[in-house]
Amino acid sequence: MTPIHPRVLIAALDDLQESCSRWLVEGRDTLAQIATVQRLEEQEAQTISRRAVILLSQAQNDHDHALHVKSDVEQWRKDCLTTQQDCNLLLEDAQKKQSAAKETLEYWQNELDEAEEWLSFAIDRLERAEAELHAAEQNYESARYDYNNAVHRYNRCLSSEEGKKRGCGSLLASVHRAEERLEMAEYRLRLAVAELEAARHELEHARARFSCCKTSVENAQLAVNIADKSVERAEQALIEAERSVDYADAAFKFVIEAEGYAERQVDHAEKMLSFTHKDRQALDIAANAYQRADNLFESAQRLIILSRQELGYRIAMLTEFDQTGLL
């Protein structure tokens, strides 16, 4: 083996020592930077983990809220359906009332027509009775006049000379005829008076009937007017109730949609939390790996420091050897 000059060896060992120093500096710097990376990763992981916890809590709150709203909407929907049923029954009742009112009006309208006809008849009867009475009175007056004349003529005949001679038999017959006519006129007059009384009595009843029927028709008409109004209101109430059910159905559809979204939101929040746990686990393994690397680096660092010392000692020895010129 060819001997090597100490200076060559010194230079080589210097290079080696310098390389050891560089390794040491670069290694420390690398480990420090990687420790920073690990720390930053852990900080970021913690931030995201906290966010995941918060988001899961918010998602569960959203889900609870959606369920609460759904429960409210369901209750309102039931109330609206109940109101719709009530309004249906209300409309039926209103229509029954309307029918009853119309039947009443129709009945009393017929009664009024009949009463009007009766009244008209009673007025005619009265007019006829009055005319008859007038005629009967005139007839009676005429018959009485004739009778008085006949009696007068007969009495004058009885007191006259001529009457005493020839007799007054023909005038007496005239008196009897006039008397018969007077009796008949008197009878007619009594009948006319009685008919007038009866006609007046009937007219009074016919008027009373007409008047009460008219009032009944007015009352029945008011009942119909109010019943029409009640049907109109009941129909409007039913329309509003049906609308409220439609709106409640739409609200229910939206809240079911919200509930579905809230369930999926919870699922995703749980997944997010699961990923942050996996993130944490991976970072724990990474931290352990770093810890092992750091421990090994400590050992390597110690060895490199010792080897530098040893190399320094060798370089010093070779330098001294070279200076003494023993070679």
Next chain:
Amino acid sequence: MEELIWQFARSNRELQNLRKDIKSVWDDDAARAINSRYLDPHESDAHQVQISLQKQYTYISEARKFRRLALEEARRIDDFSHKIDVSLEATDREMSLVFSSHEEARNLYTKTQALFPQIDQFIQSANSTCEGVLTRDEYNSVDS
């Protein structure tokens, strides 16, 4: 981080290459002693450091992947949160219509019911006004 590991590996490699180069000029007992006592164990430790750092990097990459997935989930959660808000706002809008229609229906129900006694009263009045007043037929039968 990959670059840092690469730099560390390069530093190791440079040291080991230098050791190989020096071996041709420095191969005595002292060299063997330093190598066996310090530099060979150091080489082994440094290699293990490198392996551990690589493992750390692998798991940090894994962790980043999970974090990215977590953030994607967060984005989906935000999307669903927005959709929930939209749906619940729509629910509120419909419910305000429910309230007004239902209230109106109930008001009309009460008002309608309040008319029924009036209808009954007028029907009763209509039917009772002529009580005791004779019809034509009744009059004629009584009269005759």
